[in-house]
Amino acid sequence: MNANxxxxxxxxxxxxxxxxxxHNETYLTVKKELIVxxxxxxxxxxxxxxxxxxxxxxxxxxGSFKIHYVFSEARDDSFIILRxxxxxxxxxxxxxxxxxxxxxxxxxxxxxxxGLIPQGHPDPRRLMNxxxxxxxxxxxxxxxxxxxxxxxxxxxxxxxRVEGEGVYEIxxxxxxxxxxxxxxxxxxxxxxxxxNLEIRHFYTHxxxxxxxxxxxxxxxxxxxxxxxxxxxxxxxxxxxQAMEKxxxxxxxxRANHIRTILLELExxxxxxxDIAGIATDVAFSFGAxxxxxxxxxxxxxxxxxxxxxxxxxxxxxxGVRRDIGGSKDEILLSLSIIQRDFRKxxxxxxxxxxxMDRIETTGRxxxxxxxxxxxxxxxxxxxxxxxxxxxxxxxxxxxEFNFKVIVSKAGDVHARTIVRADEVCESxxxxxxxxxxxxxxxxxxxxDKIPDGYALGICEAPRGExxxxxxxxxxxxxxxxxxxxxxxxxxxxxxxxxxxxxPDFPIINKSLxxxxxxxxx
Amino acid sequence: MLEILRKTIKAGCxxxxxxxxPDIAPEGFRGKPEISDKCTFCGDCIKVCPPGVIWFxxxxxxxxLSLSYCGCIFCGRCEEACGYGAIKLTQEYELxxxxxxxxxxxxxxxx
Ligand code: SF4
Ligand code: SF4
Numbered sequence: 274m275n276a277n278x279x280x281x282x283x284x285x286x287x288x289x290x291x292x293x294x295x296h297n298e299t300y301l302t303v304k305k306e307l308i309v310x311x312x313x314x315x316x317x318x319x320x321x322x323x324x325x326x327x328x329x330x331x332x333x334x335x336g337s338f339k340i341h342y343v344f345s346e347a348r349d350d351s352f353i354i355l356r357x358x359x360x361x362x363x364x365x366x367x368x369x370x371x372x373x374x375x376x377x378x379x380x381x382x383x384x385x386x387x388g389l390i391p392q393g394h395p396d397p398r399r400l401m402n403x404x405x406x407x408x409x410x411x412x413x414x415x416x417x418x419x420x421x422x423x424x425x426x427x428x429x430x431x432x433x434r435v436e437g438e439g440v441y442e443i444x445x446x447x448x449x450x451x452x453x454x455x456x457x458x459x460x461x462x463x464x465x466x467x468x469n470l471e472i473r474h475f476y477t478h479x480x481x482x483x484x485x486x487x488x489x490x491x492x493x494x495x496x497x498x499x500x501x502x503x504x505x506x507x508x509x510x511x512x513x514q515a516m517e518k519x520x521x522x523x524x525x526x527r528a529n530h531i532r533t534i535l536l537e538l539e540x541x542x543x544x545x546x547d548i549a550g551i552a553t554d555v556a557f558s559f560g561a562x563x564x565x566x567x568x569x570x571x572x573x574x575x576x577x578x579x580x581x582x583x584x585x586x587x588x589x590x591x592g593v594r595r596d597i598g599g600s601k602d603e604i605l606l607s608l609s610i611i612q613r614d615f616r617k618x619x620x621x622x623x624x625x626x627x628x629m630d631r632i633e634t635t636g637r638x639x640x641x642x643x644x645x646x647x648x649x650x651x652x653x654x655x656x657x658x659x660x661x662x663x664x665x666x667x668x669x670x671x672x673e674f675n676f677k678v679i680v681s682k683a684g685d686v687h688a689r690t691i692v693r694a695d696e697v698c699e700s701x702x703x704x705x706x707x708x709x710x711x712x713x714x715x716x717x718x719x720x721d722k723i724p725d726g727y728a729l730g731i732c733e734a735p736r737g738e739x740x741x742x743x744x745x746x747x748x749x750x751x752x753x754x755x756x757x758x759x760x761x762x763x764x765x766x767x768x769x770x771x772x773x774x775x776p777d778f779p780i781i782n783k784s785l786x787x788x789x790x791x792x793x794x
Numbered sequence: 795m796l797e798i799l800r801k802t803i804k805a806g807c808x809x810x811x812x813x814x815x816p817d818i819a820p821e822g823f824r825g826k827p828e829i830s831d832k833c834t835f836c837g838d839c840i841k842v843c844p845p846g847v848i849w850f851x852x853x854x855x856x857x858x859l860s861l862s863y864c865g866c867i868f869c870g871r872c873e874e875a876c877g878y879g880a881i882k883l884t885q886e887y888e889l890x891x892x893x894x895x896x897x898x899x900x901x902x903x904x905x
Pocket of ligand 1: 877
């Protein structure tokens, strides 16, 4: 047993009611009264981040709800999961948000979806159930039928107010110019600088987690693939990995290599698209046009390799559904041309003063804030958080390859751009290694039935760590928790814009590359 | 500035003549599924279609298998499941239409 578990047991001895280890996940059932102390100990003393908090409705089994707190230990690729039981008749539990800021949205989500109340939460407003949703109706409870159409009720949402002489409020959204999804941004400004920003999301909550419980497992991978359009591969792979872990499957090495190639192709086109977006938002159309052309080149490569520009329909539980198309040499050649052009483009961008002037020191996200909110992915790495699931919790074929995790300390738009640019080059390197060493053999193992069980799936999507926790029962999905990177990263925008001027908001927003649909499931 | 001009001239025109000149999707592209008369109305494709856009209708002894491109996600599972090679994804991708009815393809059983 690892040292962390030992020290938790020593510290809390009889309060740890049960310990069970499955794969690299250790589940500790603990008393709910002690949850704040224990989370605080693991988070601050053992220095492990909370990567996900979710609830399950297990009233059918033992009459209670459970909340799980997932901590990630990168040193030995393991997870510690604290589990508390909450009785239906007394649906309250102590909130940990005052100690661990990143728990904020998770606890509010659980409150809306399961009706479990985090006592002492600093901001107990509703998050996903809007004010016109009736009280006491909680969609992820097992007794809530998926076809229910609850009546609309009256209600009001209270925004935080910033008052004072010369303070103005600027409401933006939820409907935006351009084809993007809805989200509301409420700025308070004193002159040009932003002194407060409050965001509000979840306007188009789709009930994806509930949907998972109502479709068959073989179809669910296609649902996962569509949660966040441009992170399709990452979501599908994470889902499949959780399922494969439950089933105890080892997928063929060739499939693992192909998955790695797909994941990196996805990263490349996402990062280039983000850089194109930043160039667009500073009105540097030359840079934007060239970056968009490169993105198109990658999308066309994707199409040749997989038959789908967004790399869809490739992954399945047990491996991949088809082999990569096109010859190795052709893919390698296309990639090297893309990389060469991309490098040149980055040189251009960094020697353009009008661009650099807009992105340097803009939208700074300080390391302590990023750490406190558990900001993930390239945004986190640009603020000095040295975390990358490909290295810390390796999956697919990443263990076999060499790559650098790019970290920068500056935390501004420029740093986020550079981190992405360097990651593109690392990704090209990874694909080259995967192609060179592509093993022969099968690409999938047949799976007829998934046994009962539960497991975590984890993956580094272009936006950062993506987590699934799945419980199966009777070859059906009993619960599927999806945690998209944007769920962690959205709140960082409230901090990154502070003291910046309103016209810089679009660039800051773009550089954080936040997904609406991945967040608003 | 000069550098930008130079690169712009060098890059030249990147857009293609599409739609005047057709843009053919590469081999292996997953586009519009089409059903052929090899269909035996076994119903296997209906079972595997994730969004459920393939269905049967029966009217006075005549069976019809229909597929709507509206909700099709071009996953290719129908093609995989069909034991008769009756349903195939094609390289066709120009599917825009003004009505949903235009997006339905069907095949009827011969009496
Ligand atoms: S298309 Fe193929 S799978 Fe579908 S009903 Fe016809 S024969 Fe059966
Ligand atoms: S391609 Fe997929 S979504 Fe489309 S009809 Fe076939 S099975 Fe259904």
